[in-house]
Amino acid sequence: MESRRHSRSSFIATRASSVCRLLSLRLLLLHLPLCLAPWLHSASCRSLLQEGDAAVDTIAMVTPDADAALAREALQLRFNSFVQRYGKVYSSPEEHAYRMEVFKENLRLIEESNNYETYELEVTEFTDLTWEEFQKHFLGAKQDCSATTGSYVRRLGNPTLPARRDWREEGIVSPVKNQGHCGSCWTFSTTGGLEAAHAQATGSMVLLSEQQLLDCAGGFDNLGCSGGLPSHAYEYIIYAGGLDTEEAYPYKAKSEKCHFNPNAIGAKVFDVVNITEGAEDDILEAVALVQPVTVAFQVVDGFRFYKSGVYSSPTCKSGPETVNHAVLAVGYDVDKESGTPYWIIKNSWGPNWGNHGYFYIERNKNMCGIAACASYPVVTKGAAQSA
Numbered sequence: 001m002e003s004r005r006h007s008r009s010s011f012i013a014t015r016a017s018s019v020c021r022l023l024s025l026r027l028l029l030l031h032l033p034l035c036l037a038p039w040l041h042s043a044s045c046r047s048l049l050q051e052g053d054a055a056v057d058t059i060a061m062v063t064p065d066a067d068a069a070l071a072r073e074a075l076q077l078r079f080n081s082f083v084q085r086y087g088k089v090y091s092s093p094e095e096h097a098y099r100m101e102v103f104k105e106n107l108r109l110i111e112e113s114n115n116y117e118t119y120e121l122e123v124t125e126f127t128d129l130t131w132e133e134f135q136k137h138f139l140g141a142k143q144d145c146s147a148t149t150g151s152y153v154r155r156l157g158n159p160t161l162p163a164r165r166d167w168r169e170e171g172i173v174s175p176v177k178n179q180g181h182c183g184s185c186w187t188f189s190t191t192g193g194l195e196a197a198h199a200q201a202t203g204s205m206v207l208l209s210e211q212q213l214l215d216c217a218g219g220f221d222n223l224g225c226s227g228g229l230p231s232h233a234y235e236y237i238i239y240a241g242g243l244d245t246e247e248a249y250p251y252k253a254k255s256e257k258c259h260f261n262p263n264a265i266g267a268k269v270f271d272v273v274n275i276t277e278g279a280e281d282d283i284l285e286a287v288a289l290v291q292p293v294t295v296a297f298q299v300v301d302g303f304r305f306y307k308s309g310v311y312s313s314p315t316c317k318s319g320p321e322t323v324n325h326a327v328l329a330v331g332y333d334v335d336k337e338s339g340t341p342y343w344i345i346k347n348s349w350g351p352n353w354g355n356h357g358y359f360y361i362e363r364n365k366n367m368c369g370i371a372a373c374a375s376y377p378v379v380t381k382g383a384a385q386s387a
C-alpha cells in the first residue's frame with residue numbers, strides 16, 4: 001500500500017500539470033465533487049483547477065498511461081460516492097477492490113445500454129453485485145406458474161376501455177416496500193394486490209404482512225426467500241382465514257417459524273382469479289375495470305439498473321417457466337413520444353429504485369412473460385367475477 005502510494009505520487013509529480021488540467025476538466029464534466037483526491041490539494045494543482053478552461057488543448061499531451069490513470073481516478077470517485085450513498089461496508093480492502101471491479105463492469109453495461117436504448121439505466125444499489133449474486137439474493141428460483149386456463153371472465157359487450165389507467169390516482173395503491181436480500185417478491189406482489197383490493201372494497205388502507213406468507217404459506221408450493229407464486233399465496237390466505245397486518249407480523253427478510261395470529265388479521269380473501277396464460281388483453285381489461293393485478297416476468301441483467309422510460313428486452317424470454325420476479329400492475333398508458341403502450345408496474349426494491357419504485361414495461365407483446373402468470377384476489381363475495 002505504502003509503495004503504491006509512493007509510486008503514484010511520483011507518477012503524479014511528473015505529469016502533474018497535464019494530468020491536473022485534464023482531470024479538472026473531466027471532473028467538471030462528471031459533476032463530481034472536486035479536490036477529493038488528496039493530491040489535488042497541492043497549490044499548483046489547485047490553481048490549475050481554477051483555470052479550468054485551458055484544459056482542452058492539453059488533452060493531446062496526455063499519454064495513454066495517464067489517460068488510464070485518469071479513468072481510474074474517475075472510477076474511484078464514482079465508486080466512493082456510490083459506497084457513501086448506499087452505506088456499503090466491505091469486509092476487507094480486497095473485497096473493496098473486487099466490488100469496485102464489479103461496479104466498473106456494471107457501469108459499462110449501464111453506459112452502453114444508455115447509448116442505444118430508449119429507456120434509461122442508472123447506478124442503483126445493486127451496482128456492486130454480479131448478475132449471479134443478484135439472481136441469488138433478490139430473485140426467486142424460476143417457477144412454472146402456468147395458469148394455463150384462467151378463471152377470468154371478460155365483460156359482456158366488450159366495453160370500451162379508458163386510454164389510460166393509474167390506480168395510484170385512486171389512492172388504493174400502498175407505498176412501495178423493500179424486499180431486501182430475499183427472493184420474496186411474490187409476497188410483496190401478493191400484499192400489494194390485496195392491499196389495493198381491500199382499500200378499494202373498504203375505503204381503508206391496511207398494510208399487510210409479507211412475513212406471514214414467507215413463514216406460513218410453504219404448504220402451497222411456496223419457498224420462502226427462494227420464490228413463490230401470488231396465486232398460491234392467495235389460496236393460502238383463503239385457507240388460513242386471513243392475512244395479518246404488517247404491524248402485527250412485521251417483515252424480517254428471512255423465513256422464520258410461522259406465528260400467524262388470527263386476532264391480528266388485516267384483510268381476507270374470498271376468491272382468487274387467474275388470468276389465462278398469455279391473455280394480455282384480459283389483464284388489460286382487469287386493470288382497466290377491476291383492480292391492480294399481480295403479474296410476473298423474467299428479469300434479465302440490466303433491468304436491476306432501470307431508471308426511467310419504457311423497458312423492453314430482446315433477450316428475456318416470455319414463457320411461464322422462465323419468469324423469476326412477481327410484481328403488481330397498477331395501471332397502463334401509452335408513451336406520448338413513441339406511441340409505445342406500456343404497463344405501470346409497482347416493484348418491491350424500495351422507493352429509491354427506478355421511477356419512485358415503479359417501472360414501465362412494454363405492453364401488448366407479452367414482454368418478458370408479463371402475461372404468463374397473472375392473478376388477483378377477490379375480497380368480497382359480491383365482487384367475485386363482478387362485472
Ligand SMILES: *[C@@H]1O[C@H](CO)[C@@H](O)[C@H](O)[C@H]1NC(C)=O
Nearest residue numbers: 145146147149229231274373
Ligand atoms: C391459478 O394459477 C396457478 C399458477 O399461478 C395454478 O397453480 C393454479 O392451479 C391456478 N388456479 C386455478 C383455480 O386454476
